[in-house]
Amino acid sequence: MKKILYWSIAVIITLGSVVYQRATGPTNPKKYSFSLNGKEYDIKLVRSLETEITLEEAKGDYTLPGKMTPMEVAVKEASDSLSMTLFFKRYRSNDTISVIKATRRGDLFTVMLPSQPPAGKLEYFVEFSDNGNHTSMGYGENLTIRFKNPVPVWALLPHIFLMFIAMLLSTYIGVISFDKKQNTRIPVLLLIISLIVGGLIFGPIVQKYAFGEFWTGWPLGRDMTDNKTLAALVVWLAAIWGNRSRNKRWWYAVAATFMLFIYSIPHSTSGSEYDYSKKGVVTGEIINTYVNPESSDPHC
Structure with a gap:
């Protein structure tokens, strides 16, 4: 007994x-809640993605193949006028910030990010807009995505x-x-x-x-x-x-x-x-x- x-x-x-x-791991999705035009939303922002770049390609100019990796953000019951923009740069770099407008299919927002070498990171934040109102998630929080091979x-x-x-x-x-x-x-x-x-x-x-x-x-x-x-x-x-x-x-x-x-x-x-x-x-x-x-x- x-x-x-x-x-x-x-x-x-x-x-x-x-x-x-x-729940506390740095590569697990981070949860956010926000309100726009009177509607409440809950989302998860990814912090880990599989890369399209091989280990061999990472040793050279890995940008030449132009490989891309999709990043998706689901927003349940999103208003028809809701849009998402992603701002990013390579982690620990002096790169200028790149801006990508997400495509939308129903409640799923998708951004095509440039694939990074295995263990490479992108630092980012997202902005949601709805009829002239804006709100940002991850801004100034050191939010990163780490890429890995399967x-x-x-x-x-x-x-x-x-x-x-x-x-x-x-x-x-x-x-x-x-x-x-x-x-x-x-x-x-x-x-x-x-x-x-x-x-x-x-x-x-x-x-x-x-x-x-x-x-x-x-x-x-x-x-x-x-x-x-x-x-x-x-x-x-x-x-x-x-x-x-x-x-x-x-x-x-x-x-x-x-x-x-x-x-x-x-x-x-x-x-x-x-x-x-x-x-x-x-x-x-x-x-x-x-x-x-x-x-x-x-x-x-």
């Missing part, structure tokens, strides 16, 4: 962590599944760590296997397909996602070493708390980023680069 209770607690905590990470299912699904299992096992071990009657040996072994296979084998494979690099964490870079996996493994190995005596199972509680904390950091934070000056993938930082409002106001 206790084991069912422990597993239930672990599942609830793990699912809560996953939902939080999903990742095959055979690599992505095992990575996601095994990392979820690792989080679940870690939480479960933390919950039972103070109950000496509960066996931790098998869960700990499965946890280490899940972390290694899911995080250090399939993780780099996913990264390679998506952004062209196997590893951008320490010591090669500062990719937070890579570093989180590495840190979790190191801490758990330290906990196993520290738990050689049966009276020191609190090590597991510390390791589980640490893993829960680091995996609450939004996924893809300070992740892989294409450096347009170096024409290669580097590790990004969280900085504010939006264009000075005095020079970019769409109404000027």
Whole structure:
């Protein structure tokens, strides 16, 4: 009966962590609400798109093929006179702002954006207009779209599944760590296997397909996602070493708390980023680069 209770607690905590990470991740769509001419609207602005540019093309002048990627914004029950305009430039660049008027089909607004190299980013905001009234979303907020290559299912699904299992096992071990009657040996072994296979084998494979690099964490870079996996493994190995005596199972509680904390950091934070000056993938930082409002106001 206790084991069912422990597993239930672990599942609830793990699912809560996953939902939080999903909601706060920098590549997940950002929700906005606005009002125009007395009508209320709710929209989502994308922060991740699949690119049409191959890894080979990214090494040269990737603009030559002129490849484009559609970006869509759904506006439910939009008025017939509602229109959308998108303002964008390459992230961390001195580019002038480009302006594109969205095409509309029913309640779906579509903009064709120039495809960027894998891990390349566009910084943007949108403006909605209706009979002379305007409102902007994402203006001055460092809102970006990161482009990625498609990742095959055979690599992505095992990575996601095994990392979820690792989080679940870690939480479960933390919950039972103070109950000496509960066996931790098998869960700990499965946890280490899940972390290694899911995080250090399939993780780099996913990264390679998506952004062209196997590893951008320490010591090669500062990719937070890579570093989180590495840190979790190191801490758990330290906990196993520290738990050689049966009276020191609190090590597991510390390791589980640490893993829960680091995996609450939004996924893809300070992740892989294409450096347009170096024409290669580097590790990004969280900085504010939006264009000075005095020079970019769409109404000027």
